[in-house]
Amino acid sequence: MTHWTLAARAAKMNPSVIREILKVTERPGIISFAGGLPSPQTFPVAEFEAACAKVLKDDPAGALQYAASEGYGPLREMVAENLGKQSAAAGMPWKVDPAQVLITTGSQQGLDLVAKILIDAGSKVLVESPTYLGAVMAFMPMEPNVVSVASDDNGVEIEDLRAKSDGARFLYVLPNFQNPTGRTMSEARRAALSAEAARSGLPLMEDNPYGDLWFDQAPAAPLTARNPEGGIYLGSFSKVLAPGLRMGFMVAPKAVYPKLLQAKQAADLHSPGFNQRMIFEVMQNGFLDRHVPTIRALYKAQRDAMLQALAQHFPATSNPDDTLTWNTPAGGMFLWARLPKGMNAVDLLPHAVDKGVAFVPGAPFYADHGDTRTMRLSFVTPSVEEIHRGVAALAAAIHAQRS
């Protein structure tokens, strides 16, 4: 009999609560507001086809051989240049050195690498309330003490941050169209957070997978642009090109880059050189400047459909505790809603699925006590027509439960 002894950290690793919840929603015909999947109609398939052919014609040996752990040089340069341009456009020049760019196997890997080099067992790690569950899952194997910072519609509240930041290894923050809430940090809050982090010496871990998906105006400049030595910036190609290539990147200061690189080398040697070249080829000649506006327009129309359907089925009441309430995300993929007082999103879910619609309960996104009335609604996967039907089904489920 083989004696398998698991590491203590394995006990901290659990199946995603959301994944388990989603299992009940996997029935044919269910309209899903639950997934976090980009709309496949936004995938630039023809451009990928052309890129594949070009990469395999121009440099098959380079694309198919072992490569540097840092990533493909021209892609690192392009990432640096694009970040610089975006920040300048947002009024905050950020000169990114390509040497500080590390290409990762999806931005999820960036979270894993950060956890490995910055978290000891018991280390305090600060997160927003609620926060992206995938980040917490990446941190957990390193056994941190995850502490929630009180947050409002603008992100973390500075006063609570100040009270909790002593000894924290970093604050993990998703300033643009956050997963799960869809909220965005204002310029004023960013300035205040950046100043407070500088004052206390707290490193910031800025995750920005959705920043390009703004609807009416680009969000304020990244936190990392304000103090490049004080934070790590995580980016992704998943939402503007496609997730199935698993390509992301991080920008890290010299204080931590070498250790991140060593962790990367030990984790998977390097991200697929073939995929890095595909992404680089597709992004040539300003492709994203033409492509991303089409994604924005699509998602904005779907957000609008969801807002319209919600307003139709849940008229405003004098007391917000009496009905479903929701926010108006200015970009991204998610909307955050809250059930009437006395209702619980986990309890509601099976009834909603019976009516033909699925969502993700919000409580699991909180590192501490979750608000059990909350839910995350994705508006990017279903069509406008499905959004209307799905919201009607959600309303029917809520009304049935309340009556």
Place this chain on the structure above:
Amino acid sequence: MTHWTLAARAAKMNPSVIREILKVTERPGIISFAGGLPSPQTFPVAEFEAACAKVLKDDPAGALQYAASEGYGPLREMVAENLGKQSAAAGMPWKVDPAQVLITTGSQQGLDLVAKILIDAGSKVLVESPTYLGAVMAFMPMEPNVVSVASDDNGVEIEDLRAKSDGARFLYVLPNFQNPTGRTMSEARRAALSAEAARSGLPLMEDNPYGDLWFDQAPAAPLTARNPEGGIYLGSFSKVLAPGLRMGFMVAPKAVYPKLLQAKQAADLHSPGFNQRMIFEVMQNGFLDRHVPTIRALYKAQRDAMLQALAQHFPATSNPDDTLTWNTPAGGMFLWARLPKGMNAVDLLPHAVDKGVAFVPGAPFYADHGDTRTMRLSFVTPSVEEIHRGVAALAAAIHAQRS
């Protein structure tokens, strides 16, 4: 001033010694026996082109979307079937359930996942002597106590294993054409090792990236086939197709599969679905049965050239301490050589590079005290003509140092 506090484990993470050594060898015109790179002429470029086009035509949304952490179903089934066939051909039936297959981002990631779920700080982990340095680098962030088991030309010595296995989390072993030595474990040694592991309850971590690259006859059946519940098997597509897609796999028993899957999900969500489909498409209709023999023939001819050149430049002497000695790998990519007494491979390297040839000193591959006379010579990257010139240059460097 930002206070970056690194995790304690970060101190255990260091740049690859070999990578640092190789920097001195990166000069134009140097014949390199140092790399571990498959010959790019073995990459099936036309087949990859066709596979890319097919995948993007048949199921672009599936290939480019987020996907299951376990991997692409048809590829998992194909892996299971191939392992079953190979083991049966080696006289050891192994019925692999596709549900036990986890697709990884290169087999290096398999090592990272194993480390995460099985190693606590201070855990004893057993390795061969010498062993694959990339495995030790994957284990180190989890802070194991890595202990070398005495090894001979057949791999680990059972008596020493018995003396050291108490309390060990696992034995990491690379039975076929090992990196760095090129040695292969005999059927008798495998049987003895399997019996000893079963007796003591020691889990085996079997890494098999080179097993398909045999020259005259297939190696004996995998250790894991002898006791599937007692080990984890790591495989790779890097040596039979191409490393640049970063595709590998692991087969794990039910006792550990769920934790490996959770670690995988936290590490990078899933390996690129596009790459998984490319590999699957290329492997359709028994492609490897036609392709791999061409790799074997190429590498065998290059091994023969190296053996011939070595024999020519280093005639046998009555005392093996008086000259360079080497083994005769039965497959794979590497040959292991040992310098005359009094010489040191690290000291020799710059002189060899001056003469126009590079190799990797063997000492860094030992987890304990390395044999400083050893070196690893790769015969797969240079051509036959370059192998002859390179060995001549090596001989010139050695003779110059001895005189």
